[in-house]
Amino acid sequence: MALDVLLIEDSKTQAAQIKEILESVGLRVRIAYDGPEGIRDATENPPSLVVLDVKLPSMDGFQVCRRLKRNPATENVPVIMLTDKADPKATMSGLRSGADDYIPKDIFASEHLITTLQELGILEE
Numbered sequence: 001m002a003l004d005v006l007l008i009e010d011s012k013t014q015a016a017q018i019k020e021i022l023e024s025v026g027l028r029v030r031i032a033y034d035g036p037e038g039i040r041d042a043t044e045n046p047p048s049l050v051v052l053d054v055k056l057p058s059m060d061g062f063q064v065c066r067r068l069k070r071n072p073a074t075e076n077v078p079v080i081m082l083t084d085k086a087d088p089k090a091t092m093s094g095l096r097s098g099a100d101d102y103i104p105k106d107i108f109a110s111e112h113l114i115t116t117l118q119e120l121g122i123l124e125e
Helices: 012-024 035-044 061-070 088-096 109-119
Strands: 004-008 028-032 049-052 079-083 101-104
Touching: 004 012, 004 035, 012 028, 012 109, 028 035, 035 049, 035 061, 049 061, 061 079, 061 088, 079 088, 079 109, 088 101, 101 109
Parallel strands: 004 028, 004 049, 049 079, 079 101
Antiparallel strands: none
């Protein structure tokens, strides 16, 4: 049975690329294109994992992460932030908001994402 991943990413192009990476390792991916939609989706149907962008319209990824971690329905769902915001301050904000990992979108992002999924026990090594 494939595990469910909720991807919260406002860029349709990047969402398609990340979805392809996750599906290539056997995960099932749902996409939300903004924070409120992602929170609603995660609450109504808690996924095995949330992959979350920081730069989102209407509510940033830090706010989304904090809300997911405060909600009893989603507090135990691992959250991986995958974002262009790679500076140390943003990384600390992401981890402080409850993210299980913070991955900069760079040439190593897909490898880093797969490794993190293995470390979290979502994927077998």
